[in-house]
Amino acid sequence: MVKTYADLYLDARKALLPSEGMYAGNIARELVCAASGKTQEALIADRGLYASEEICLRVENFVRRHLTGEPTAYILGQWDFADMTLTVTPDVLIPRDDSMAVTELAIKKGLFLPQNPRILDLCTGSGCIGLAVARRVKDAKITLADISQEALRVAKKNTADLHLGGRVSCVLVDVKKPAAPFLGKFDMIVSNPPYVTTAEMERLDASVKDYEPHLALHGGEDGLDFYRAIVQNFTPALRPGGCVAFEFGKGQDAAVCQILEQADYRILELKQDNSGILRAVLAQHGEEAAES
Ligand code: GLN
Numbered sequence: 001m002v003k004t005y006a007d008l009y010l011d012a013r014k015a016l017l018p019s020e021g022m023y024a025g026n027i028a029r030e031l032v033c034a035a036s037g038k039t040q041e042a043l044i045a046d047r048g049l050y051a052s053e054e055i056c057l058r059v060e061n062f063v064r065r066h067l068t069g070e071p072t073a074y075i076l077g078q079w080d081f082a083d084m085t086l087t088v089t090p091d092v093l094i095p096r097d098d099s100m101a102v103t104e105l106a107i108k109k110g111l112f113l114p115q116n117p118r119i120l121d122l123c124t125g126s127g128c129i130g131l132a133v134a135r136r137v138k139d140a141k142i143t144l145a146d147i148s149q150e151a152l153r154v155a156k157k158n159t160a161d162l163h164l165g166g167r168v169s170c171v172l173v174d175v176k177k178p179a180a181p182f183l184g185k186f187d188m189i190v191s192n193p194p195y196v197t198t199a200e201m202e203r204l205d206a207s208v209k210d211y212e213p214h215l216a217l218h219g220g221e222d223g224l225d226f227y228r229a230i231v232q233n234f235t236p237a238l239r240p241g242g243c244v245a246f247e248f249g250k251g252q253d254a255a256v257c258q259i260l261e262q263a264d265y266r267i268l269e270l271k272q273d274n275s276g277i278l279r280a281v282l283a284q285h286g287e288e289a290a291e292s
Contacts, residue, residue: 003056006047008032012063019067027072031062034076071207082132086158091150093216095128099192101271102247102280103132106190109243109268109282110137117187120145120237122175122230125216127155127168129190129247134164143183145173148215176229179237187239192247193226195219200249223249227256231263238285243268245282253278 003011012028020027033043035058036051051059065075073079073094078087081095082103088094106129110119116139121130124144134142142164144155152170159168171183175193196204196217208217219225227246238244244265248256257267265283273279 001056002050004048005032005036005038005043005051008036008051008056008059009043009047012059015063016066027066028063030072031066031075032059035059035062069207069210071211074211079126081126081128082135084128084131084135084158084162086126086128086131087154087161088126089150089154090211091148091213092125092154093212095126098273098275098277098279099129099247101273102190102192102245103129105269105271105280105282106133106188106245107136109188109245110140113137113140113187115139116141118143118184120183120186120189120234122173122189122191122234123147123193123216123226124155124170125151125192127158127170129192130155131158131162131164131168133190134168135162140167142168143186144168144170145175146170147172147174148213151213151216175226175233178233183237185239186237186242188243188245189230189234189238190245191226191230193219193230195223195226195247195249195252197221197223197249219249222255223252224255224259227259231259231265235263235285240286241284242286243282243284245280247280248278250277250279253281256281257283 009028009032013024016024016027033040036055062075073088074090078085079094110133118141120143122145124130124146127144130142130144146152156170159165194217196219198221201218260283265285267283269282270278271280
């Protein structure tokens with residue numbers, strides 16, 4: 001059946017109304033725009049035009065996926081973070097507002113590092129944190145690293161789309177193994193590693209548990225495996241007096257600080273997320289830490 005863009009929008013809204021209530025119109029508009037490649041303004045301007053069969057089917061598909069609980073970011077294939085529109089696929093976590101805490105700590109420190117600092121983003125996923133740092137710390141050379149080849153593909157696309165290929169590179173890294181010497185030394189390591197405990201994995205929201213990559217979420221029995229591994233394997237990849245900035249889960253602040261302190265780091269700052277939960281730490285390694 002032929003439909004105008006107005007029909008497409010109204011039908012989508014009707015289908016979404018029982019579950020989404022007052023948000024149905026906004027979601028319908030977003031899904032129709034994404035399915036047709038139109039901006040919201042263009043959708044309004046073109047409301048009387050007929051949409052192609054292909055677009056009609058794509059809108060139906062998007063609405064159906066939304067109704068089964070698939071996160072909007074995966075349906076749209078993109079998500080905004082720190083003023084960037086990033087490609088996301090089910091191979092990477094959806095960038096979360098929570099991650100602004102570690103991003104802001106890393107940017108603040110990055111701006112005061114020596115010229116042309118080298119910064120490593122471990123467990124980078126979509127690249128959201130490292131790319132946000134690259135955009136603000138304009139002389140930094142950033143390495144985005146992940147164990148997932150599929151995630152790196154997404155990180156590479158985001159790097160290219162943001163025209164950061166000159167300063168940002170992507171490498172396959174398993175943080176559970178010693179840092180490869182070819183990586184060289186870094187002024188700062190930033191990471192939002194998997195930190196969900198085995199018990200919490202069972203209790204995650206269905207929208208997370210059923211759709212987001214468990215590889216990027218599960219941090220072992222106590223959720224801390226990756227902090228121990230990164231500190232053990234990547235401290236040797238830091239320049240003297242280098243820093244790490246970690247995101248961590250609710251209530252993990254003391255345990256993560258302890259892992260750092262036991263490895264000769266000094267805690268410089270802890271930061272809350274926008275919900276008031278302690279979410280990130282900045283720490284400096286080695287003797288210079290005591291002097292600065
Ligand atoms: N904040 C994410 C969540 O709770 C977890 C992210 C992570 O493990 N790094 O869904």
